[in-house]
Amino acid sequence: GAVVSQHPSRVICKSGTSVKIECRSLDFQATTMFWYRQFPKQSLMLMATSNEGSKATYEQGVEKDKFLINHASLTLSTLTVTSAHPEDSSFYICSARGGTGSMREQYFGPGTRLTVT
């Protein structure tokens, strides 16, 4: 099956610094990538949808200037958490989808656990 990787798997940063998370589709071209945030014992909440070569579409309530998303190629999307604060500590998961049509499977990355101290 399709493989999606994320890097890093865990990161600890100090409050006020920025952190970049990479999401890669290893064996397929991802026309669309999604970024989710998951707090402990909660569901996955979609943060934004990114299509290769275009600006990301952010969900309501997600600050686009704080969570910068870049989808520069068909195999790589990055999420940068700028000026991170302790409340940004969470599990960030990306997913990737290729092809066209509305009923296509999303393949999830392993997630990145961010801790802001």
Add this chain to the structure above:
Amino acid sequence: GENVEQHPSTLSVQEGDSAVIKCTYSDSASNYFPWYKQELGKRPQLIIDIRSNVGEKKDQRIAVTLNKTAKHFSLHITETQPEDSAVYFCAASDGAAGNKLTFGGGTRVLVKP
């Protein structure tokens, strides 16, 4: 936008018994309904999905049913085993908004040996 409700939030069953998780959705345009299993600290894994042109789908001990009229779908796990213990999420695709998935709140399943 789409709203997906999932029940129950926790489910404890005896090994060998069946487990049923139910979800309802709000957007009649949704046409893809996957189910994911997530173990602690791991990525969600697709276990089964159903499209809007199908009413039921089965894969070994797992089955999913879809009622488009009532806008609800269910996951059935038969002959549960301890390794089925995990959090299960239903989801629905929003066909009008970039085909994104909206997830239910999750069901924590515990299978007692």
